[in-house]
Amino acid sequence: MRNTARWAATLGLTATAVCGPLTGTALAAHGTGPSALYAPSALVLTMGRGDDAALATPERAVTLTCAPTSSGTHPSADRACAELRGIGGDFDALAARSDVLCNKLYRPVVVTVEGVWQGKRVSYERVFSNECVKDSYGYGGVFTF
Amino acid sequence: MRNTARWAATLGLTATAVCGPLTGTALAAHGTGPSALYAPSALVLTMGRGDDAALATPERAVTLTCAPTSSGTHPSADRACAELRGIGGDFDALAARSDVLCNKLYRPVVVTVEGVWQGKRVSYERVFSNECVKDSYGYGGVFTF
Numbered sequence: 001m002r003n004t005a006r007w008a009a010t011l012g013l014t015a016t017a018v019c020g021p022l023t024g025t026a027l028a029a030h031g032t033g034p035s036a037l038y039a040p041s042a043l044v045l046t047m048g049r050g051d052d053a054a055l056a057t058p059e060r061a062v063t064l065t066c067a068p069t070s071s072g073t074h075p076s077a078d079r080a081c082a083e084l085r086g087i088g089g090d091f092d093a094l095a096a097r098s099d100v101l102c103n104k105l106y107r108p109v110v111v112t113v114e115g116v117w118q119g120k121r122v123s124y125e126r127v128f129s130n131e132c133v134k135d136s137y138g139y140g141g142v143f144t145f
Numbered sequence: 146m147r148n149t150a151r152w153a154a155t156l157g158l159t160a161t162a163v164c165g166p167l168t169g170t171a172l173a174a175h176g177t178g179p180s181a182l183y184a185p186s187a188l189v190l191t192m193g194r195g196d197d198a199a200l201a202t203p204e205r206a207v208t209l210t211c212a213p214t215s216s217g218t219h220p221s222a223d224r225a226c227a228e229l230r231g232i233g234g235d236f237d238a239l240a241a242r243s244d245v246l247c248n249k250l251y252r253p254v255v256v257t258v259e260g261v262w263q264g265k266r267v268s269y270e271r272v273f274s275n276e277c278v279k280d281s282y283g284y285g286g287v288f289t290f
Contacts, residue, residue, distance in 0.1 A: 040206035042218065044189045044260035053266075061185035061261040063208035065218050072217075073187060073210050114259035114268075115189035116206040121198075123259075 039119025041066045045074065045145060047134075051108040051127045058112075062145045074145050083141035089117040091124045094138045102132035109134050111143055184264025186211045190219065190290060192279075196253040196272045203257075207290045219290050228286035234262040236269045239283045247277035254279050256288055 043064045048056030063072040066081035074080050087093040091113060109131050113124040128134035137143050188209045193201030208217040211226035219225050232238040236258060254276050258269040273279035282288050 040191070040203060042189045042191075042206035042208045044187045044208070046185075046187075046261055046266075057264060058185060058261045058266060061187035063187045063189070063210055063217055063260075065208055072208055115208075116191055116203045119202060121191075121203060 043115035079141040100136035188260035224286040245281035
């Protein structure tokens, strides 16, 4: 047991020594230091009931960061980032999937995206006729939160 | 060794069993599910050179979430959230510390905050005459990124 513990401690120290500097680099590249290696990307997405973001109370709000790795409170950050990269950050390019059937009930939801995508400011708003329609856009990524 | 491994595996499974449901609850409360327990808070803060956010390229951009726990790419999320709670989300209430000396060089930086604070939309912009002045506001929290 004692040997195992000593071995585990050594492994832990080695891991710290190896990964420590890497973590430091990753943080510097995150856009937090003055020497960021790439343009920042950080977004807030909100969802509210209604057809106007100025009037709708934001019911849900999530953050999404796509560099250096996918992170944030977005429930499927990986997929959302992949989707955003695929469309070059152009939210209007997200199209509805043809395999999803939604009813025609009009209960509008409004989605907003604010922040920065690859160094450019984003201020986007889009209204969907109901939540099913919203979720049918893209492949369960960006707007599914 | 074999016994230790078995013991470790058991401990791991127990931890999963105990922590799994807790994680699930935390996620649901995060504002990602339809049954969020509190108003969402999710912000993106940016910093750029110049005196107008519309013209300044965002040099840094970080995310900040304050509920259920402090998170995001903000380098001091804990302190920033504590500060924001202290001023009730009113960014204008952040005052400069008197113990910081800055030169009078005019190299303006502009900070923006977009997103949602406790269920209310935030769209804030503030110009500081230089970066030292920016960092002198608050206690190394919100604007120090």
